[in-house]
Amino acid sequence: MTAIVVAGHICVDLTPQLGASAHSDSDRLLEPGRLIGVGALQIGLGGCVANTGLALADLGAEVSLHSTVGDDDLGRIVADTVNRMPRLHSDLQVTPDHATSYSLVLEPAGHDRTFWHHTGANTDFTGEHLDVGDAPLLHLGYPPLLPGLLADGGEPLERMLARARERGATTSLDLAVVDPSSEVGAVDWTTILRRAAAVTDILSPSLDDLTSALGATSGIPPLPAATAALAYADLLLGWGAAVVAISAGSDGLLMRTAGADRLERGGRLLAPLAARWADTSLRVRPFAVDRVETTNGAGDASTAGLLFALSRGASPTLAAHAATAAAAAVVSGRRPTPEVMSGMLPAGVHLFPATEAP
Ligand SMILES: Nc1ncnc2c1ncn2[C@@H]1O[C@H](COP(=O)(O)OP(=O)(O)OP(=O)(O)O)[C@@H](O)[C@H]1O
Numbered sequence: 001m002t003a004i005v006v007a008g009h010i011c012v013d014l015t016p017q018l019g020a021s022a023h024s025d026s027d028r029l030l031e032p033g034r035l036i037g038v039g040a041l042q043i044g045l046g047g048c049v050a051n052t053g054l055a056l057a058d059l060g061a062e063v064s065l066h067s068t069v070g071d072d073d074l075g076r077i078v079a080d081t082v083n084r085m086p087r088l089h090s091d092l093q094v095t096p097d098h099a100t101s102y103s104l105v106l107e108p109a110g111h112d113r114t115f116w117h118h119t120g121a122n123t124d125f126t127g128e129h130l131d132v133g134d135a136p137l138l139h140l141g142y143p144p145l146l147p148g149l150l151a152d153g154g155e156p157l158e159r160m161l162a163r164a165r166e167r168g169a170t171t172s173l174d175l176a177v178v179d180p181s182s183e184v185g186a187v188d189w190t191t192i193l194r195r196a197a198a199v200t201d202i203l204s205p206s207l208d209d210l211t212s213a214l215g216a217t218s219g220i221p222p223l224p225a226a227t228a229a230l231a232y233a234d235l236l237l238g239w240g241a242a243v244v245a246i247s248a249g250s251d252g253l254l255m256r257t258a259g260a261d262r263l264e265r266g267g268r269l270l271a272p273l274a275a276r277w278a279d280t281s282l283r284v285r286p287f288a289v290d291r292v293e294t295t296n297g298a299g300d301a302s303t304a305g306l307l308f309a310l311s312r313g314a315s316p317t318l319a320a321h322a323a324t325a326a327a328a329a330v331v332s333g334r335r336p337t338p339e340v341m342s343g344m345l346p347a348g349v350h351l352f353p354a355t356e357a358p
């Protein structure tokens with residue numbers, strides 16, 4: 001099986017275990033000369049490439065990860081972690097100019113988390129070193145955290161997606177929330193996303209991603225989530241995307257698709273499904289979970305569920321349910337393995353070899 005390529009933003013998440021007292025004492029956390037006792041350090045991979053790539057591998061896909069890291073210990077942790085995992089292949093670029101990107105995740109027990117994030121080597125990601133070969137699919141995320149893709153009105157972003165398309169791959173793009181106070185908050189997101197959508201087959205942003213990038217210029221006023229998602233989906237389809245899946249947290253997922261003539265030009269994965277996937281509009285509620293462990297990476301898992309289902313030739317309805325099931329797995333603190341997914345999807349679905357009818 002030729003591997004799916006997942007490219008773009010990667011970082012190392014460094015999470016010291018903090019007690020509840022870290023919150024009540026938060027004013028003194030940076031007090032000079034003070035020693036603050038903390039628990040064990042958890043080291044994991046984060047960012048679109050790790051979150052969506054690992055979830056795709058959990059589901060059963062072969063995945064090649066293409067990102068830029070620094071020539072340092074954290075970069076070697078990224079490579080070792082990826083190489084240890086089944087079905088994951090690393091295609092990492094090493095830059096001499098920046099340190100590996102990391103987030104220090106500060107999460108006092110029972111409180112919301114704060115991130116200290118270093119963009120680092122992600123600054124140098126331009127996609128120009130990527131050779132997709134005959135991959136069925138290129139998934140890329142997240143342009144708001146990859147400044148190297150945004151120069152000249154998003155020219156490198158457009159070029160990267162267009163090159164993958166010329167090789168016959170289906171192209172897929174996910175976004176992240178644009179921080180208005182950051183440098184990328186000032187770029188022209190309408191121009192960038194219009195150009196990107198014209199060479200992207202599948203777009204799977206969250207509603208927050210879209211309102212943060214386009215809310216001020218799209219002419220779409222603040223609306224209830226369901227109505228806003230419809231308006232943004234139509235905007236992105238109008239710009240040339242073939243499949244738009246917008247997640248809206250506990251409001252679930254909206255998926256809309258273009259007509260068959262557009263889907264027929266959707267690359268190796270999508271083109272064969274054009275007739276079944278054309279002119280679809282559906283909304284899926286989130287899977288109920290007993291306890292929300294974390295919503296971090298839920299959107300990335302949702303994208304992985306959608307793309308995996310597509311790679312298995314699933315119907316739009318099954319793909320949307322696979323997206324919400326994979327998100328629910330992560331939200332409830334589990335990995336989206338075939339076993340976990342099969343416990344949520346209706347019996348007899350043909351997504352995983354183990355659940356296929358004899
Ligand atoms: N509180 C919740 N309860 C149940 N399901 C949720 C909840 N939050 C998210 N989900 C599920 O996760 C999916 C994706 O969530 P969301 O729209 O928040 O993505 P996101 O903001 O892109 O997440 P991230 O960027 O952290 O990966 C939703 O469509 C839904 O299925």
Ligand SMILES: [Mg+2]
Nearest residue numbers: 175206299300
């Ligand atoms: Mg997201």
